[in-house]
Amino acid sequence: xxxxxxxxxxxxIGNEILSGRTQDANxxxxxxxxxxxxxxxxxxxxxxDIEADIVAAVNACRARYDYVFxxxxxxxxxxxxxxxxxxxxxxxxxxxxxxxxGRLERHYPAGKLNDARLxxxxxxxxxxxxDNPISAAPGFRLDNVFVxxxxxxxxxxxxxxxxxxxxxxxxxxxxxxxxxxxxxTMAADLGALQDTYADVEIGSYPSFGRPGEQGVRIVxxxxxAARLAAAGDAFVAMAEVLGGSAVEIEIAGK
Amino acid sequence: xxxxxxxxxxxxIGNEILSGRTQDANxxxxxxxxxxxxxxxxxxxxxxDIEADIVAAVNACRARYDYVFxxxxxxxxxxxxxxxxxxxxxxxxxxxxxxxxGRLERHYPAGKLNDARLxxxxxxxxxxxxDNPISAAPGFRLDNVFVxxxxxxxxxxxxxxxxxxxxxxxxxxxxxxxxxxxxxTMAADLGALQDTYADVEIGSYPSFGRPGEQGVRIVxxxxxAARLAAAGDAFVAMAEVLGGSAVEIEIAGK
Numbered sequence: 001x002x003x004x005x006x007x008x009x010x011x012x013i014g015n016e017i018l019s020g021r022t023q024d025a026n027x028x029x030x031x032x033x034x035x036x037x038x039x040x041x042x043x044x045x046x047x048x049d050i051e052a053d054i055v056a057a058v059n060a061c062r063a064r065y066d067y068v069f070x071x072x073x074x075x076x077x078x079x080x081x082x083x084x085x086x087x088x089x090x091x092x093x094x095x096x097x098x099x100x101x102g103r104l105e106r107h108y109p110a111g112k113l114n115d116a117r118l119x120x121x122x123x124x125x126x127x128x129x130x131d132n133p134i135s136a137a138p139g140f141r142l143d144n145v146f147v148x149x150x151x152x153x154x155x156x157x158x159x160x161x162x163x164x165x166x167x168x169x170x171x172x173x174x175x176x177x178x179x180x181x182x183x184x185t186m187a188a189d190l191g192a193l194q195d196t197y198a199d200v201e202i203g204s205y206p207s208f209g210r211p212g213e214q215g216v217r218i219v220x221x222x223x224x225a226a227r228l229a230a231a232g233d234a235f236v237a238m239a240e241v242l243g244g245s246a247v248e249i250e251i252a253g254k
Numbered sequence: 255x256x257x258x259x260x261x262x263x264x265x266x267i268g269n270e271i272l273s274g275r276t277q278d279a280n281x282x283x284x285x286x287x288x289x290x291x292x293x294x295x296x297x298x299x300x301x302x303d304i305e306a307d308i309v310a311a312v313n314a315c316r317a318r319y320d321y322v323f324x325x326x327x328x329x330x331x332x333x334x335x336x337x338x339x340x341x342x343x344x345x346x347x348x349x350x351x352x353x354x355x356g357r358l359e360r361h362y363p364a365g366k367l368n369d370a371r372l373x374x375x376x377x378x379x380x381x382x383x384x385d386n387p388i389s390a391a392p393g394f395r396l397d398n399v400f401v402x403x404x405x406x407x408x409x410x411x412x413x414x415x416x417x418x419x420x421x422x423x424x425x426x427x428x429x430x431x432x433x434x435x436x437x438x439t440m441a442a443d444l445g446a447l448q449d450t451y452a453d454v455e456i457g458s459y460p461s462f463g464r465p466g467e468q469g470v471r472i473v474x475x476x477x478x479a480a481r482l483a484a485a486g487d488a489f490v491a492m493a494e495v496l497g498g499s500a501v502e503i504e505i506a507g508k
Contacts, residue, residue, distance in 0.1 A: 015457055018295045019426075020285030021473065022459070024278075027300070031274030041272045043307065046281070046298035049457075053297065076438045077458040078445035108438075116441030134462065151462050172273075184330045184362075187370030191332035203269055203303075204331040205276070208388065208405050219275065 006169040008034055009061035010044040013054055013072040013082050014150055017046050025152045026071045033159060035253075038168025039067060049073060054085035062089075062145050067166065069159075072150030074139060076116040083140070086147055087124035097123045100138050107136030131161045170223035173253030175232040177218045181244035189238050190218070197231040199224060218246070260423040262288055263315035264298040267308055267326040267336050268404055271300050279406045280325045287413060289507075292422025293321060303327060308339035316343075316399050321420065323413075326404030328393060330370040337394070340401055341378035351377045354392050361390030385415045424477035427507030429486040431472045435498035443492050444472070451485040453478060472500070 010030050016022040024046070031041045042065060047053045054073075061068045073082030087094040100121035104113055120137035123129070130139035130146065132154060139148045139158050148158045179186070183206050194202045200222040207215060218235060222228040232248070239246035264284050270276040278300070285295045296319060301307045308327075315322045327336030341348040354375035358367055374391035377383070384393035384400065386408060393402045393412050402412045433440070437460050448456045454476040461469060472489060476482040486502070493500035 015455065015475075016459055016473065017281070018285060018298060019289065019428075019475070020282040020295075021428075021430075023282050027271070028274040028277050031272060035273065041274075042302055044272060044300035048296055075458070075460065076441045078441070078448050079457050112438070114438060114442070116445075117438040119441075151460060153462050174273075174275075176275075184366070184368060184371040187330040187332070187373075188368070191370075194332050201269065203333050204329070205270055206329065206405060208407050219270065221269075221273070 004169060006039045006067075006167065007042045007065040008039050008067040008069060009065045010041055011054075011057050011061060011068065011070040012044065012046045012150075013049065013070055014046075015049050015079070018048055026150070026155050029152070029156055030069055030071075030159065033163060034067075034069075034166075034168075035172050037163055037166050038171040039166055040169075040172060049079050049081060051081055051085045051088065054082060055089045058086055058089040058145060062143065066144060068145045069148060070145065071148050071155050074120065074137065074147060074149055076120055076137075080119075082147060083122055083124065086142060086145060089145075090124055090126075090142055092125040092142075094122050095125050097121050097127075097129065097140075100129055103136050103138060130158050133157050133161070171253050172221050172223060173225060173228050174219055174221045174251070175228060175248060176220075176250040176252075177232070177235060177239075177246045178215050178249050179218060179239050179244055179246040180215050181239055181242055181246075183216055186216075186239070186242055186244070189242065190235075193231065193234055193238060197222075197227060197234070200227055200231040202231070202235075217249075258423060260293045260321075260421065261296045261319040262293050262321040262323060263319045264295055265308075265311050265315060265322060265324040266298065266300045266404075267303065267324055268300075269303050269333075272302055280404070280409050283406070283410055284323055284325075284413065287417060288321075288323075288420075288422075289426050291417055291420050292425045293420055294423075294426060303333050303335060305335055305339045305342065308336060309343045312340055312343040312399060316397065320398060322399045323402060324399065325402050325409050328374065328391065328401060328403055330374055330391075334373075336401055337376055337378065340396060340399060343399075344378055344380075344396055346379040346396075348376050349379050351375050351381075351383065351394075354383055357390045357392060384412050387411050387415070425507050426475050426477060427479060427482050428473055428475045428504070429482060429502060430474075430504040430506075431486070431489060431493075431500045432469050432503050433472060433493050433498055433500040434469050435493055435496055435500075437470055440470075440493070440496055440498070443496065444489075447485065447488060447492060450488070451476075451481060454481055454485040456485070456489075471503075 127140040
């Protein structure tokens with residue numbers, strides 16, 4: 001029987017990503033790190049700094065997936081509304097957290113912890129804090145929702161500190177090949193291979209115009225090492241039968 | 255009266271983005287190009303190669319926004335299911351499009367247009383084709399949904415060819431400043447500035463640890479040039495009153 005996958009959604013909060021001004025750097029990191037502990041990101045959303053939109057996204061995702069990770073919107077300025085929105089999503093009040101306030105007091109020089117900064121100690125009732133080793137202001141966890149900073153270096157430090165608390169399933173392994181066969185040439189056989197190895201996910205990704213990366217990448221992913229090995233070998237044999245070649249360029253997962 | 259904004263959602267389709275294996279390069283391009291023609295991206299979603307997930311995302315977004323753009327999943331392999339999913343979302347059949355088939359026939363050498371490649375000529379009933387000047391296989395538009403390729407160079411060529419058909423609102427203009435003031439130092443005044451200029455969106459984005467990019471970026475966005483100019487000048491004056499400095503690093507929009 002196939003293992004039950006443990007799933008997650010990532011919600012990136014911030015107008016700057018939707019305007020194209022900032023290229024997100026958080027989804028890829030979270031996806032890879034979650035994958036390493038056996039949690040699979042099934043969906044991601046980018047939402048604006050609009051409370052109703054954040055509430056709707058959090059509630060849709062927390063009902064559907066085992067874990068939800070949000071990034072962004074927990075700083076001291078007026079456009080940082082994630083903590084209040086998550087409190088609203090859960091229908092609980094946003095309260096000053098004494099432990100969080102203490103961390104901020106110790107972090108800032110005397111007289112610098114003003115009202116705006118103290119807002120960063122407001123967390124939803126019932127939340128537990130997520131450590132921020134970079135700039136003190138914590139994230140928080142409420143039920144299955146983890147609220148993280150948007151600045152990548154802080155987000156990563158927060159995640160790295162909490163990763164061990166997640167209950168993952170079987171980690172996803174992968175084999176990646178590059179082939180000189182065109183997608184259309186191998187599509188029928190590749191579809192048949194997918195049917196034979198239904199428990200291995202086979203993805204086909206063409207590259208156009210990238211120097212040194214011409215050709216098609218074939219990625220096989222699965223939790224069963226033996227099945228993954230067999231599917232990969234079958235793909236290599238298939239490529240040869242079709243008159244092409246396939247070179248393994250990456251193996252990932254334990 | 256403030257102009258009615260014309261809105262869009264972007265749906266990125268593909269397991270490779272959710273696994274962290276591929277960094278998306280399409281959202282930023284679409285957001286900037288749409289912005290230039292007065293269309294604002296309000297939400298983005300990354301969905302897996304799962305038909306029900308694509309159907310749900312397309313239907314949620316097409317009901318809510320003026321335009322929807324999908325990228326990915328329109329190639330010849332088994333994991334390319336976007337066209338079928340969009341047909342299902344609209345409740346219409348997926349049919350062989352004679353014009354699309356003709357384009358593929360002219361593109362491929364004799365004998366190379368096999369069944370897998372011919373799948374790329376299957377579009378939902380009622381759809382109109384979107385030109386693909388790179389590799390022939392077209393995208394399509396159905397009502398307010400535009401289905402584009404995932405390979406960035408093809409997606410961009412498709413978008414550039416259709417951009418003139420969009421009915422945009424007032425283009426968003428922006429002024430971007432870098433300041434040496436900490437977010438927490440200016441948060442109260444910045445919030446007051448936002449209240450005064452409610453029609454200008456003011457975002458505050460700290461950088462940590464990026465060489466040459468220390469400090470906070472303040473981005474002001476709005477459709478009214480005079481209001482945007484006034485808000486920017488007020489921000490510079492505010493920074494000086496707080497004992498800091500603000501340098502304008504970018505002006506965007508006509």
